[in-house]
Amino acid sequence: MKATDSRSLHGHVIRELGKRIVVGDLRPGDLLPREEDLAESMAVSRTALREALKVLSAKGLIESRPRVGTRVRATHFWNQLDADVLSWRCASMPTDDFIAKLVEMREIIEPAAAAAAARRRTAAQLAKVEQAYRQMEVARDSEAWAMADLGFHDALLQATGNELMISLFSVIESALGMFFVLSAQTAGDFSYSLPHHLKVLEAIRRKQPEVARKAMQNMIADSLANLHRKRRKSTRKTP
Amino acid sequence: MKATDSRSLHGHVIRELGKRIVVGDLRPGDLLPREEDLAESMAVSRTALREALKVLSAKGLIESRPRVGTRVRATHFWNQLDADVLSWRCASMPTDDFIAKLVEMREIIEPAAAAAAARRRTAAQLAKVEQAYRQMEVARDSEAWAMADLGFHDALLQATGNELMISLFSVIESALGMFFVLSAQTAGDFSYSLPHHLKVLEAIRRKQPEVARKAMQNMIADSLANLHRKRRKSTRKTP
DNA sequence: GCTCGAAATTTATCATACAAACGCGCGGGC
DNA sequence: GCCCGCGCGTTTGTATGATAAATTTCGAGC
Numbered sequence: 001m002k003a004t005d006s007r008s009l010h011g012h013v014i015r016e017l018g019k020r021i022v023v024g025d026l027r028p029g030d031l032l033p034r035e036e037d038l039a040e041s042m043a044v045s046r047t048a049l050r051e052a053l054k055v056l057s058a059k060g061l062i063e064s065r066p067r068v069g070t071r072v073r074a075t076h077f078w079n080q081l082d083a084d085v086l087s088w089r090c091a092s093m094p095t096d097d098f099i100a101k102l103v104e105m106r107e108i109i110e111p112a113a114a115a116a117a118a119r120r121r122t123a124a125q126l127a128k129v130e131q132a133y134r135q136m137e138v139a140r141d142s143e144a145w146a147m148a149d150l151g152f153h154d155a156l157l158q159a160t161g162n163e164l165m166i167s168l169f170s171v172i173e174s175a176l177g178m179f180f181v182l183s184a185q186t187a188g189d190f191s192y193s194l195p196h197h198l199k200v201l202e203a204i205r206r207k208q209p210e211v212a213r214k215a216m217q218n219m220i221a222d223s224l225a226n227l228h229r230k231r232r233k234s235t236r237k238t239p
Numbered sequence: 240m241k242a243t244d245s246r247s248l249h250g251h252v253i254r255e256l257g258k259r260i261v262v263g264d265l266r267p268g269d270l271l272p273r274e275e276d277l278a279e280s281m282a283v284s285r286t287a288l289r290e291a292l293k294v295l296s297a298k299g300l301i302e303s304r305p306r307v308g309t310r311v312r313a314t315h316f317w318n319q320l321d322a323d324v325l326s327w328r329c330a331s332m333p334t335d336d337f338i339a340k341l342v343e344m345r346e347i348i349e350p351a352a353a354a355a356a357a358r359r360r361t362a363a364q365l366a367k368v369e370q371a372y373r374q375m376e377v378a379r380d381s382e383a384w385a386m387a388d389l390g391f392h393d394a395l396l397q398a399t400g401n402e403l404m405i406s407l408f409s410v411i412e413s414a415l416g417m418f419f420v421l422s423a424q425t426a427g428d429f430s431y432s433l434p435h436h437l438k439v440l441e442a443i444r445r446k447q448p449e450v451a452r453k454a455m456q457n458m459i460a461d462s463l464a465n466l467h468r469k470r471r472k473s474t475r476k477t478p
Numbered sequence: 479g480c481t482c483g484a485a486a487t488t489t490a491t492c493a494t495a496c497a498a499a500c501g502c503g504c505g506g507g508c
Numbered sequence: 509g510c511c512c513g514c515g516c517g518t519t520t521g522t523a524t525g526a527t528a529a530a531t532t533t534c535g536a537g538c
Contacts, residue, residue: 004297008490009490009491010293010490010491014297034518034519034520035519035520036519044491044492045491045492045493046492046493047286047490047491047492047493048490048491048492050290050520050521051289051290051293051491052293054249054290054291054293054294055293055294055296055297057294058243058253058294058297058298058323059297064519064520064521065499065500065519065520066498066499066500066518066519066520066521067498067499067500067501067517067518067519067520068499068500068501068518068519068520069518069519069520070519070520075402076402076405078406079321079322079406080402080403080405080406081320081403081406081407081410082318082321083318084297101401101402101403101404102403104355104401104404105401105403105404105407108347108348108351108404109347112347116343162340162343162344163314163315163319163340164319164320164340164341164344164411165340165343165344165347166315166319167317167318167319167320168320168344168407171320172403247521248521248522249521249522273487273488273489274488274489275488283522283523284522284523284524285523285524286521286522286523286524287521287522287523289489289490290521290522303488303489303490304488304489304530304531305487305488305489305490305529305530305531306486306487306488306489306529306530306531306532307488307489307530307531307532308487308488308489309488309489
């Protein structure tokens with residue numbers, strides 16, 4: 001996905017205020033300073049500030065009313081699935097709890113996506129998945145493999161033909177990508193996960209939704225177990 | 240969820256332009272008129288127009304660059320899960336195809352949510368679900384039942400403790416609500432679906448994730464079958 | 479023909495002014 | 509003494525005009 005352009009001035013304001021809210025520096029119910037004061041304190045014009053406030057308002061983070069001011073809304077109003085909101089949370093809140101929620105979403109989507117792809121894929125879409133798989137087969141270094149793996153999952157998502165699922169997965173995946181570097185998979189891994197990918201591919205080719213779902217579940221389970229094992233072995237960052 | 244306030248001036252511009260883009264009146268790649276001209280054609284100041292453009296930009300619908308202008312982005316950049324984008328699609332594109340995609344998402348989320356709720360619910364959260372169920376039991380008119388039903392699903396979602404799931408469901412549900420009036424369930428229905436709700440509740444109480452998932456799947460399947468049956472009987476709006 | 483630079487156009491940002499909405503307090507009526 | 513309504517002040521909403529920055533385009537020079 002795309003995050004708000006931080007280079008532009010109001011983009012910077014969006015990021016700054018958005019982070020402060022998501023992190024909890026500004027808490028729900030809190031009243032922001034007057035626009036004029038806030039603009040001054042961030043060294044931008046009121047115009048630029050207001051453009052930023054409008055965007056944050058669209059993300060459900062704040063609410064402005066004449067005479068009363070701008071206040072932070074309750075968390076249940078936030079667009080939790082917004083790419084920015086998600087990335088701000090990821091950038092600051094390294095609680096395993098939140099990561100677990102992201103992983104849970106991934107575990108829900110991907111098997112369902114595999115099943116949907118198996119049910120509805122066109123010939124062209126299947127070809128794309130097959131091509132991605134072949135690129136995984138011939139991948140030599142871990143970078144090429146990571147790229148091909150990404151392509152496989154993307155092709156699979158496209159084959160579902162459901163743009164809502166595609167969008168959801170893309171958001172979740174990019175958020176997860178901020179924790180687990182994609183190229184973290186070392187050379188030993190693909191000989192490990194390649195058969196899983198093959199099973200998913202075969203199920204999609206044969207249009208067997210439930211088989212595809214199960215295969216994907218197995219793949220995820222293995223991947224997670226692998227990750228945990230590695231995490232335990234390597235430097236433990238968890239307190 | 241909350242949609243952008245249409246009463247305010249820039250809110251109106253957001254809705255107007257957003258709809259035009261989502262509907263396809265303005266197609267990806269199209270260049271919008273200059274800000275000054277566009278502002279004039281919509282009878283607002285350039286300030287208000289720009290605030291609207293910023294919001295649409297945050298939703299991924301458009302992209303502005305100096306000297307080049309503002310152009311509609313490709314659909315795969317759109318925040319498909321944005322409440323506004325979804326509602327605009329619903330308000331204009333009554334294709335059964337899109338509804339099917341929404342239903343598919345719901346079918347994916349709810350069983351998973353039921354399972355998660357069964358796995359992690361606290362005592363307080365269980366109490367909320369039970370309370371909602373009891374209100375369904377005593378509901379006499381269809382309006383009260385619809386309200387209680389909504390409460391049940393909400394309590395269940397809350398019990399998952401995953402705000403991402405809550406947000407996703409809320410967005411999908413409100414979009415679906417634009418097609419199927421919630422109170423469409425007539426008196427005959429709840430005696431029908433109440434046992435399903437009870438099974439879900441029981442599974443959550445006993446912390447049996449897979450049982451809860453299956454029960455929810457059954458409930459959805461019945462609900463859909465019921466809907467199709469009714470749709471066929473009543474006036475057919477489909478061409 | 480190619481390269482580099484100046485110009486023109488459009489968005490980005492700013493400063494200022496006015497309008498509208500709304501809470502708050504004051505004052506009058508009962 | 510208490511309630512109701514009206515005016516005032518504050519803050520956001522909108523408008524206007526000007527300037528800066530970016531980037532495409534076109535032309536001049538080699």
